[in-house]
Amino acid sequence: MDPDRLLPRFAAESLERALGVMPVAVLTGARQTGKSTLARMDPIGVDRSYFTLDDFGVLEQARRDPDALAARAVRITLDEVQRVPQVLLAIKRLVDEDRVAGRFLLTGSANLLLMKEVGETLAGRASYLTLWPMTRREQGGSARPGMWTELLDAPPGAWRDVLLDEPAEAEPWQAFARRGGYPVPACELADDDDRRLWFEGYAATYLERDIPRLSAIEGITDLRRLMTAACLRVGGLLNQADLARDVGLAPSTVQRYLNLLEVSFQLVRLPAWSVNRTKRLVKSSRLYWSDTGLALHLAGDPHPRGAHLENLVACDLLAWAGARIDRAEILFWRTTKGAEVDFVIETGRRLLPVGVKAAATVHPGDVRHLHTFLDEYSDMAQRGILLHDGEETFWLTDRVLAAPWWRVL
Numbered sequence: 001m002d003p004d005r006l007l008p009r010f011a012a013e014s015l016e017r018a019l020g021v022m023p024v025a026v027l028t029g030a031r032q033t034g035k036s037t038l039a040r041m042d043p044i045g046v047d048r049s050y051f052t053l054d055d056f057g058v059l060e061q062a063r064r065d066p067d068a069l070a071a072r073a074v075r076i077t078l079d080e081v082q083r084v085p086q087v088l089l090a091i092k093r094l095v096d097e098d099r100v101a102g103r104f105l106l107t108g109s110a111n112l113l114l115m116k117e118v119g120e121t122l123a124g125r126a127s128y129l130t131l132w133p134m135t136r137r138e139q140g141g142s143a144r145p146g147m148w149t150e151l152l153d154a155p156p157g158a159w160r161d162v163l164l165d166e167p168a169e170a171e172p173w174q175a176f177a178r179r180g181g182y183p184v185p186a187c188e189l190a191d192d193d194d195r196r197l198w199f200e201g202y203a204a205t206y207l208e209r210d211i212p213r214l215s216a217i218e219g220i221t222d223l224r225r226l227m228t229a230a231c232l233r234v235g236g237l238l239n240q241a242d243l244a245r246d247v248g249l250a251p252s253t254v255q256r257y258l259n260l261l262e263v264s265f266q267l268v269r270l271p272a273w274s275v276n277r278t279k280r281l282v283k284s285s286r287l288y289w290s291d292t293g294l295a296l297h298l299a300g301d302p303h304p305r306g307a308h309l310e311n312l313v314a315c316d317l318l319a320w321a322g323a324r325i326d327r328a329e330i331l332f333w334r335t336t337k338g339a340e341v342d343f344v345i346e347t348g349r350r351l352l353p354v355g356v357k358a359a360a361t362v363h364p365g366d367v368r369h370l371h372t373f374l375d376e377y378s379d380m381a382q383r384g385i386l387l388h389d390g391e392e393t394f395w396l397t398d399r400v401l402a403a404p405w406w407r408v409l
Contacts, residue, residue, distance in 0.1 A: 007187065008143035009038050011131050014323040016044060018127035019102035023095045026122070027107045029131035030265035030290055031210060032182050032202060035107040038131060039077050048105065049073035053083040066090040075103055082108040083213060088121045095125050110214055111263045130265070132319040133181025133291045136312075136409045140169075145320035146409040148345065152352060156383040159401050163393055168407045173358070173389060177304040177312055180293020192302070199297035203227075206266070215260055222249055226257050230267060231289060231299035235307030237334075238269060238287040265290050270314065273331035273344040273351075275377075286332050288314045306358035309405065310342055313356050313387060316409050317343060339369045341384075351381040356405070360390040367400040374399055 011027075015038065018025040027035050040050060049072060051058045061069045062084040070076070070090040081087060091104055106126075135145040147163060154162045178195070179186045182202070185195040207220050217223055229247050244254040261267035269285035289295035292311050296304060314330070321328040326347060333341040333353070345352040353373045357366055370384040386396060387405040396402040 006037065006041060007134070007138055007141055007183070009034065009131070009138060010135065010144050010319060011129055011323045012038060012041070012044065012143060014325070015129055017325070018129060019044065019105060021101055022125065022127040023099050023101060024091065024104045024106060024122055024126035025102070026126050026128045027105065027131055028111055028128065028265070029109070030133070031109045031206065032184065033131045033133050033265075034183050035109075035131050036079050037183075039079065039105055039107055044105070045077065048075045048077050050077045050079070052079035054080050059083065062087045067093070070094050070104075077105040077107070079107045080109060081106040082110040092121050092125065109210060109264060111265065130318075130322045132315060132322060134183055134186055135181065135316050135319050136176060136406075139181070139186050146316045147407070148317065148320045151385070151408075152345070152347060152350070156401075159383075159385070160393055160395065163403055163407045166407070170391065170404065170406050173309050173312060173405055174304045177292040177308040178296060178302070180291040181315060182291055182293065185293055195293060196297060199294050202294065203298060206264070210264060211260060214264060215256075222247070222253070223257050226254065227261065227266070227298050228300070230258075230261070230287060231295040232301070233287050234289055234295055235310045236287060237284045239284065266294075268314065268318065271331050273333045273346065290315065306356075309358045309389070310356045312409065313343065313354070313405070317345065321345075333373055335372075339372045341369055341373050344373075349380055351377060353381055353384040355384065355386040357386060357388050359388060362386060362388045362390070362396060362402050364397055367396055370400050371397070
């Protein structure tokens with residue numbers, strides 16, 4: 001991206017804070033989300049020596065003499081560090097000898113927390129942050145996600161005014177879904193054909209280079225087929241047995257491939273909410289993709305469905321929650337009787353249920369499941385929100401505010 005056109009990122013503030021407190025800050029996310037760019041932007045990259053393990057010379061030093069690489073400068077940024085996890089042992093030794101805040105900034109295209117040796121090496125020494133694809137507001141030049149913080153901070157009775165007071169520009173959500181959030185196709189390519197070329201190149205690089213670096217894969221074609229099948233299931237419950245049958249792979253292989261897709265920030269498994277937190281570990285997850293543009297390309301589907309509007313909301317929520325100081329979880333809710341709420345935002349003992357409907361007109365019957373949730377958890381959730389494809393922001397019922405998706409995202 002042209003340095004004169006660099007767009008600010010919401011995660012920058014959290015990354016600066018982490019570098020001011022912890023000796024190691026780890027910035028992870030999918031390829032091409034802008035990690036390297038963010039790591040080198042002012043003020044984060046000021047007075048830091050930058051090395052990338054995509055450079056052959058740096059890669060060789062990391063393999064042969066990681067201690068020398070880790071000691072090459074007082075403050076270092078190491079890009080694509082997942083390529084040689086052994087270098088983290090050298091970083092651990094230096095940090096334990098002299099615990100200086102902000103000494104190392106590490107970036108990686110794999111979730112280092114899910115790599116066992118990394119988690120054990122940097123436990124208590126590192127702060128972790130995920131950089132998701134760009135939110136709609138980031139693409140417009142604002143370093144922020146949607147209006148989630150403002151809604152949570154305001155009394156529910158003020159939600160309508162909070163949204164109407166914030167400038168927002170309407171656009172077809174289908175166009176947003178097709179361009180996705182990767183900086184190049186979202187901000188530099190204006191033509192869908194150009195974006196298709198970019199997405200195909202991205203998919204090929206991911207399959208042929210990134211995945212083999214993470215794990216030995218016997219069949220790249222099988223993985224591509226699984227990715228296509230997963231993209232066709234965006235917004236649905238993840239049933240691994242059905243998925244394995246549909247793609248003709250062993251359930252154990254499907255499980256392994258899904259884990260790889262998740263570790264490399266392509267696949268998102270959204271857990272179910274319940275009062276009993278341990279139950280979240282055994283309920284089925286909902287499947288989303290980290291970028292709707294790539295998901296549509298992999299599925300071979302140029303026509304976004306309502307599930308892709310849900311996916312856009314999910315991505316915005318993940319970008320928001322991932323960079324917050326206060327812990328926030330993004331979940332969904334579903335009962336055995338079929339009641340379902342698309343998203344549940346949990347912050348401490350507070351819940352905000354969010355429904356999504358890809359229609360310009362909404363009716364009270366569209367929020368019956370939101371009311372069921374509010375009835376059942378009235379001590380934690382006062383009111384809910386229904387995002388729609390219309391233009392009016394209004395109280396659809398006494399407890400549910402209907403708002404255009406573009407006023408929130």
